[in-house]
Amino acid sequence: MRINKFLSLGLILIVALAATVACSDNSIDTRVTPLEEPAMSFPVDVTNERVSAGENIYARNCSSCHGPVNGRPTLPGAPAHGDAGHTWHHPDRLLFQWILDRPPLATTMPAFRGTLSEEEVAQVLAYIKSSWLPEIQDRQNEGSVQYEAQVVEFGSE
C-alpha cells in the first residue's frame, strides 16, 4: 500500500516534469517561428518570372470576377485592380494576406490558402502591381515600405 502510494507520487512527479519540459519547448518554438507569419518579404519583388507566372494564375483564378487586370470587373461588386481601382491604395502585406485569407468583411471573395502557395500569391500580386502606371507603382511601393516600418515597430496584428 505504502509502496503503491510512493510509486504513484513518483509517477505524478515524472508526468509533471515531462509536461513542464514539453511546455517550455513549445513556448520557445512559437516565439522563434510564429505560425501566422508568412515567409515572404514585403514589398514583394516584382521580377519578370513572377509577373509571367502571375499572369497565368490571374487568368485561371481571378479574372472570372475581377475581369482583365486593367479593365472592368466581370462580377458586379468585385473591385477593379487597375489604376482606376483602389487595390494600389493598400500595402503589399495586406494585399498578400487578403488574397490568402479573404479581405476583412468579404462576402464573395474566396480565400486562396490551400489553392495557391504563398509564392503563387506573390506571383499574382506581382502581376497586378506590374499593370499599374510607373508613378502609381512608386506610390504604392512607398506605402508598402512605410507599412513595413510600422509592422516592425508595432507588429502585424
Ligand code: HEC
Ligand atoms: C468569386 C469571385 C472572385 C474571385 C474568383 C476573386 N475575387 Fe477578389 N474579390 C471579389 C470581391 C467581390 C471582392 C470584394 C470583397 C467581397 O465582397 O468579397 C474582392 C476583393 C479582392 C481584393 C481586395 C480589394 C482590393 O482593393 O483590390 C483583392 C486584393 C482581390 N480581391 C484579389 C483577388 C485575386 C488576386 C484573385 C485571384 C487569385 C481574386 N481576387 C479572385 C471577388 C472575387
